[in-house]
Amino acid sequence: xxKTFIIPLLIILSALIAFLIWGVPYFFNTPLPAASGSPAGTxxxxxxxxxxxxEGLIDLGGxxxxxxxxxxxxxAGEYAGIPMQVDYGKRQLHPAGIRFNVxxxxxxxxxxxxxxxxxxxxxxFVRTNALGWLAAAFALAIIVTxxxxxxxxxxxxxxxxxxxxxxxxxxxxxxxxxVRVSVIGAAILLTVTLYLTYGWTLKTHASILGMIVVLVLTxxxxxxAIQLTRLSGTVSEEALFLIQMSSVTINLRGLLLGGxxxxxxxxxxxLVTTQSSVVFELHATDESLGYRELVRRAMRIGQDHxxxxxxxxxxxxxxxxxxxxxxxxxxxxxxxxLLNFEFVxxxxxxxxxxxxxxxxxxxxxxxxxxxxxxxNHRFGEWRALLGxxxxxxxxHHH
Numbered sequence: 001x002x003k004t005f006i007i008p009l010l011i012i013l014s015a016l017i018a019f020l021i022w023g024v025p026y027f028f029n030t031p032l033p034a035a036s037g038s039p040a041g042t043x044x045x046x047x048x049x050x051x052x053x054x055e056g057l058i059d060l061g062g063x064x065x066x067x068x069x070x071x072x073x074x075x076a077g078e079y080a081g082i083p084m085q086v087d088y089g090k091r092q093l094h095p096a097g098i099r100f101n102v103x104x105x106x107x108x109x110x111x112x113x114x115x116x117x118x119x120x121x122x123x124x125f126v127r128t129n130a131l132g133w134l135a136a137a138f139a140l141a142i143i144v145t146x147x148x149x150x151x152x153x154x155x156x157x158x159x160x161x162x163x164x165x166x167x168x169x170x171x172x173x174x175x176x177x178x179v180r181v182s183v184i185g186a187a188i189l190l191t192v193t194l195y196l197t198y199g200w201t202l203k204t205h206a207s208i209l210g211m212i213v214v215l216v217l218t219x220x221x222x223x224x225a226i227q228l229t230r231l232s233g234t235v236s237e238e239a240l241f242l243i244q245m246s247s248v249t250i251n252l253r254g255l256l257l258g259g260x261x262x263x264x265x266x267x268x269x270x271l272v273t274t275q276s277s278v279v280f281e282l283h284a285t286d287e288s289l290g291y292r293e294l295v296r297r298a299m300r301i302g303q304d305h306x307x308x309x310x311x312x313x314x315x316x317x318x319x320x321x322x323x324x325x326x327x328x329x330x331x332x333x334x335x336x337x338l339l340n341f342e343f344v345x346x347x348x349x350x351x352x353x354x355x356x357x358x359x360x361x362x363x364x365x366x367x368x369x370x371x372x373x374x375x376n377h378r379f380g381e382w383r384a385l386l387g388x389x390x391x392x393x394x395x396h397h398h
Contacts, residue, residue: 222260
């Protein structure tokens with residue numbers, strides 16, 4: 001081994017030891033605080049429909065809808081094996097077109113009255129099997145299309161969920177700053193997933209550096225926007241439930257900001273990787289291109305990409321906020337007044353901040369990728385540590 005590589009090897013080993021000693025307990029050994037209220041799903045169990053006792057039409061406040069009286073058998077919990085009756089559609093309005101058949105598995109809420117009577121109420125339909133088949137079809141499509149890269153992308157997805165569930169959520173619930181936790185989690189999440197999917201290459205290094213810079217810019221911009229618009233983060237029912245159930249004080253404004261950061265990660269991942277790939281492909285096609293010309297050509301492609309990506313982001317938020325848009329329509333065009341309500345303003349801020357971050361990702365990533373593509377030979381002996389230019393195994397030297 002060359003002496004040049006001994007120092008970075010020692011640094012990596014020291015960092016690994018420090019992570020095992022300090023990092024693992026901090027990142028993945030944070031106990032969840034006890035909830036001050038009943039957690040979601042308490043009293044909810046699975047039940048199988050064993051019979052249809054009655055069904056027909058009923059008028060609820062001028063709305064005619066179908067109803068069913070179901071006989072169900074509780075499948076789990078204290079009352080497992082006990083048959084009960086559950087009505088669907090007799091007391092409240094329900095979506096049209098939903099009917100139950102013998103053999104269906106549903107979720108029911110069990111409650112006990114003061115006089116000891118046990119009642120069961122319909123809660124929802126069990127969708128586990130259907131979701132499992134959809135997930136299997138998704139995984140199969142990814143593997144067939146992407147082959148080994150598809151497998152690595154699935155591992156990256158699993159790691160992303162692991163970081164969110166094992167690090168981000170417990171640390172926010174423990175009372176830590178949601179912004180700091182979200183930024184650290186996002187940086188770890190994207191760094192590991194990008195290297196896992198695309199390998200140790202100059203292209204991936206450029207994507208990581210661009211992503212980190214844009215992540216910091218987006219965080220600062222989101223914080224400024226939240227301050228300017230005076231968003232509190234208390235507008236949603238989930239935030240109010242969190243206040244009631246959490247035994248620690250959670251910064252809801254920071255939680256709103258953290259949500260904006262995490263929400264932009266998926267599209268940011270795609271944008272920085274694609275832009276970095278564009279730069280290295282252009283460089284591989286014509287190595288005579290100078291820095292300015294390489295950036296100019298890559299930016300022309302990036303402009304089209306960012307336009308389509310921002311449109312995708314806006315449509316995604318619009319689809320998720322369709323009830324909010326319907327409220328706009330119900331207000332007979334008084335958009336200015338509705339824009340001042342926080343539940344509307346927060347979605348507008350989320351969309352604009354995410355879009356601005358994506359727009360910044362193109363020039364930032366392009367500049368970094370062009371510098372690495374053209375000037376990586378200046379690292380001398382250290383160049384070997386950076387890997388090839390792309391995952392194809394080809395590397396261009398000057």
